Amino acid sequence: MQHIIDRFVSYVTIDTESDANSPTTPSTKKQLVLAKLLVKELKDIGLTEVTIDKNGYVMGTLPSNVDHEVPTIGFVSHYDTSPDFTGKDVQPQIIPNYDGKDIVLNKEQNIVLSPSYFKDLLLYKGQTLITTNGLTLLGADDKAGLTEIVTAMEYLVQHPEIKHGKIRVGFTPDEEIGRGADIFDVEKFGAQWAYTMDGSQIGELEYENFNAAGAKIIFKGKSVHPGYAKGKMINSMLIANHFINKLPKNEIPQETKGYEGFFHVTGLTGSLEETKLELIIRDHDAKKFKKRKKRVQKIVNDINKKFAKQFGEDICIAEIKDQYYNMREKVEPMMFIVDLAEKAMKQLGIKPLIKPIRGGTDGSRLSYMGLPCPNIFAGGHNFHGKYEYVPVESMQKAVDVIVKIAELTATTDFSKESKKKK
Numbered sequence: 001m002q003h004i005i006d007r008f009v010s011y012v013t014i015d016t017e018s019d020a021n022s023p024t025t026p027s028t029k030k031q032l033v034l035a036k037l038l039v040k041e042l043k044d045i046g047l048t049e050v051t052i053d054k055n056g057y058v059m060g061t062l063p064s065n066v067d068h069e070v071p072t073i074g075f076v077s078h079y080d081t082s083p084d085f086t087g088k089d090v091q092p093q094i095i096p097n098y099d100g101k102d103i104v105l106n107k108e109q110n111i112v113l114s115p116s117y118f119k120d121l122l123l124y125k126g127q128t129l130i131t132t133n134g135l136t137l138l139g140a141d142d143k144a145g146l147t148e149i150v151t152a153m154e155y156l157v158q159h160p161e162i163k164h165g166k167i168r169v170g171f172t173p174d175e176e177i178g179r180g181a182d183i184f185d186v187e188k189f190g191a192q193w194a195y196t197m198d199g200s201q202i203g204e205l206e207y208e209n210f211n212a213a214g215a216k217i218i219f220k221g222k223s224v225h226p227g228y229a230k231g232k233m234i235n236s237m238l239i240a241n242h243f244i245n246k247l248p249k250n251e252i253p254q255e256t257k258g259y260e261g262f263f264h265v266t267g268l269t270g271s272l273e274e275t276k277l278e279l280i281i282r283d284h285d286a287k288k289f290k291k292r293k294k295r296v297q298k299i300v301n302d303i304n305k306k307f308a309k310q311f312g313e314d315i316c317i318a319e320i321k322d323q324y325y326n327m328r329e330k331v332e333p334m335m336f337i338v339d340l341a342e343k344a345m346k347q348l349g350i351k352p353l354i355k356p357i358r359g360g361t362d363g364s365r366l367s368y369m370g371l372p373c374p375n376i377f378a379g380g381h382n383f384h385g386k387y388e389y390v391p392v393e394s395m396q397k398a399v400d401v402i403v404k405i406a407e408l409t410a411t412t413d414f415s416k417e418s419k420k421k422k
Helices: 004-010 032-044 119-124 140-158 236-247 286-311 327-332 336-349 361-369 392-409 412-419
Strands: 049-053 058-062 073-078 093-095 104-105 111-113 130-132 167-172 193-199 204-205 210-221 264-269 272-283 315-323 375-377 389-391
Touching: 004 032, 004 130, 004 140, 004 392, 032 049, 032 058, 032 140, 032 167, 058 140, 058 336, 073 361, 093 140, 093 375, 093 392, 104 119, 104 130, 119 361, 130 286, 140 167, 140 193, 140 392, 193 361, 193 392, 204 336, 210 236, 210 286, 236 272, 286 315, 286 327, 315 375, 315 389, 327 336, 327 361, 336 392, 375 392
Parallel strands: 073 167, 073 193, 193 375
Antiparallel strands: 049 058, 058 167, 093 130, 104 111, 130 389, 204 375, 210 272, 210 315, 264 272
């Protein structure tokens, strides 16, 4: 397992934080440092057709080692980290033989990773954990996925007795800001289906995700001396507050689970004259998703109607844009690709946890671009913050799943599988 630890640490210590405010791809140049390292590693382990384009998309091929026809499959992960929490100067801590007790991440600031709050920790008692030092995120999302894919390809190269078809690997920038698949060349990738290695807990297997939209809302105001403001001043911050209060109070991330959707205020900046609010809208059900967007627009319209006479024009301006959709619609017609991953896990003694993603992956976008792409666990927990950690044994199991999927793909009669689904 030391090989996995060393590779993972070499990835997470490179700052690859993406930037939603940047118009470029990748959104930050520093992402290319890791992208170029990945190109070198893929070539070093023996992959062919290794490429990186001007936008930082990395692809490579493990050629087939069988004579019969096998579908070309792919494995995809992203190398950027979330801008929600700093990814600069990551200093991972290795915790061997975890004893099930509190882990002090940072003694000076009394930052503790505790199973009393993060109960999933107890699933990994006796295992080796990699944590943060309490000052940054870790980057297991999705550098654990990178580690697993590269390690699995290396293992297959070194063990030609394991039969497999052609395998394509793809690494993307900017997934964390919703742009990872924007200019992914599906035709060039050339796989019939793929798997993103971007899930969390060991055993996760997901082919459903949120429908997602983002809203940017501007509230205008009128500044007047507060001593003479009666009937004249309009405080844009208070209007923004009114808007937030009109959203359902229990339909927020911290109050929902499973298939329940939500509204989530992700940014709020302002002054008396102008306030900007950023909001994300999520729901697995397409009809409910549509209703959520209409609800936001209705609140905006009601505010504009209320202030029409006093302000003289729209006081609230909303821009609502769809971001991605539930991949279930595109994966279900090829459900055998989910069954294949489930079979691989069961053969490895891993209990599959088939559940909806409360988020999205590159795979949700890629599925609508012609590359059906379920999601498989990468092992990490508590993404996007200082309490992030990953069990090394989970990463090893993810490597095993990739290898087993490759092996099963070369021995499965997919003509029969396709007929079963019709």
